Amino acid sequence: MTDGLDPRELGTYFALMEAVGVLQHHVEQQLRAEGGISYVQFQLLARLADADGPLTMTQLADGVVYSRSGLTYQAGLLEKAGLITRGSFAQDERATLVSITDEGRALVGQVLPGHVQVTRRLLFDSLSDDDLQHLGAIMTRVRDHARAQPPRSAAPRKRRAAADAAADAAPDSPE
Amino acid sequence: MTDGLDPRELGTYFALMEAVGVLQHHVEQQLRAEGGISYVQFQLLARLADADGPLTMTQLADGVVYSRSGLTYQAGLLEKAGLITRGSFAQDERATLVSITDEGRALVGQVLPGHVQVTRRLLFDSLSDDDLQHLGAIMTRVRDHARAQPPRSAAPRKRRAAADAAADAAPDSPE
DNA sequence: ACGAAGTGCTTCGAATTCGAAGCACATAAT
DNA sequence: ATTATGTGCTTCGAATTCGAAGCACTTCGT
Numbered sequence: 001m002t003d004g005l006d007p008r009e010l011g012t013y014f015a016l017m018e019a020v021g022v023l024q025h026h027v028e029q030q031l032r033a034e035g036g037i038s039y040v041q042f043q044l045l046a047r048l049a050d051a052d053g054p055l056t057m058t059q060l061a062d063g064v065v066y067s068r069s070g071l072t073y074q075a076g077l078l079e080k081a082g083l084i085t086r087g088s089f090a091q092d093e094r095a096t097l098v099s100i101t102d103e104g105r106a107l108v109g110q111v112l113p114g115h116v117q118v119t120r121r122l123l124f125d126s127l128s129d130d131d132l133q134h135l136g137a138i139m140t141r142v143r144d145h146a147r148a149q150p151p152r153s154a155a156p157r158k159r160r161a162a163a164d165a166a167a168d169a170a171p172d173s174p175e
Numbered sequence: 176m177t178d179g180l181d182p183r184e185l186g187t188y189f190a191l192m193e194a195v196g197v198l199q200h201h202v203e204q205q206l207r208a209e210g211g212i213s214y215v216q217f218q219l220l221a222r223l224a225d226a227d228g229p230l231t232m233t234q235l236a237d238g239v240v241y242s243r244s245g246l247t248y249q250a251g252l253l254e255k256a257g258l259i260t261r262g263s264f265a266q267d268e269r270a271t272l273v274s275i276t277d278e279g280r281a282l283v284g285q286v287l288p289g290h291v292q293v294t295r296r297l298l299f300d301s302l303s304d305d306d307l308q309h310l311g312a313i314m315t316r317v318r319d320h321a322r323a324q325p326p327r328s329a330a331p332r333k334r335r336a337a338a339d340a341a342a343d344a345a346p347d348s349p350e
Numbered sequence: 351a352c353g354a355a356g357t358g359c360t361t362c363g364a365a366t367t368c369g370a371a372g373c374a375c376a377t378a379a380t
Numbered sequence: 381a382t383t384a385t386g387t388g389c390t391t392c393g394a395a396t397t398c399g400a401a402g403c404a405c406t407t408c409g410t
Contacts, residue, residue, distance in 0.1 A: 038365090038366080040366085040367095065368090066367090067368045067369065069367085069368065070366080070367060073366070073367080074366085093374080093375055093376085094375045095375095
């Protein structure tokens with residue numbers, strides 16, 4: 001079953017993925033309950049609040065969503081909620097400049113203490129000072145390395161998905 | 176802006192979340208391309224392949240999806256694709272026992288080498304032996320601690336607070 | 351034995367995600 | 381200048397997620 005990953009690697013991998021999953025889920029709950037926003041929306045607002053001025057859609061999306069359309073969707077929601085504004089960029093008419101509104105800043109401020117509390121309770125409370133140092137160094141390295149990797153398009157011969165083939169063979173579709 | 180998290184904590188937190196996000200995205204691409212399955216589906220199949228016998232839906236869901244309905248949906252897809260089977264459990268007629276089929280095992284075997292390759296390229300190649308040790312220890316601790324925290328959706332159903340039950344008994348009570 | 355409460359799973363609707371295709375503007379090549 | 385190619389964003393459809401509500405069976409309390 002492990003086929004190339006020794007048990008230590010396998011355990012580390014699964015623990016990492018699941019720990020982040022649980023953390024994300026808890027964070028999501030807190031943000032929804034206290035601010036009515038998702039984690040993605042929080043990230044976008046936080047980025048804008050941290051930035052010095054407006055950002056383009058692409059800059060804003062970077063590292064938060066993995067499709068452009070996803071950002072368009074979220075920006076639409078945030079704009080409708082009055083948390084951001086979208087304007088054009090004189091230097092490049094294609095681009096859209098996104099700014100955070102005072103309401104947006106206020107919401108971030110309202111939600112942040114609870115957010116910090118959750119991350120503290122679920123993540124930092126389990127970490128010694130040394131752990132924190134190490135984890136920060138490791139994950140920064142991993143992130144930077146992973147982001148530099150090619151977007152994985154060199155997929156070998158694309159086999160037909162098993163689920164699709166089976167769906168054809170089984171005409172008793174529920175919808 | 177940081178309001179309770181020092182910059183080191185903040186940087187670690189963001190690096191962690193984003194690194195896992197990127198890793199997950201790459202893994203998803205590989206699994207979709209080489210096996211036609213999602214990461215969630217792979218996790219479910221891997222769990223079943225690792226287990227000694229069939230698992231109940233709840234056991235299978237644990238740590239993979241955060242809602243029971245999510246598992247029902249995925250189990251439906253996997254069953255239709257012939258990768259798992261669902262049967263009843265004589266000891267408890269409510270429960271559903273899920274088993275992996277030979278096809279399911281074959282698919283896991285087909286997909287695993289590429290999966291290992293991606294995790295190696297994106298994660299383990301950036302880690303020294305010491306890093307791996309540390310990361311494993313840290314994330315195992317964080318995961319176990321986080322999983323023990325209250326709001327877990329795949330966990331036992333939320334118990335009604337005594338106050339709620341009392342409100343039911345006296346429906347004309349003011350709020 | 352009987353009803354209340356709990357547990358396991360499914361159904362349903364709403365929200366969110368992505369990728370592909372499309373549109374508008376920008377830049378490069380000739 | 382004109383055309384080709386590239387870039388930024390949006391629209392669209394399909395897939396997947398969750399939570400609430402519901403159904404069926406089980407267990408508990410009396």
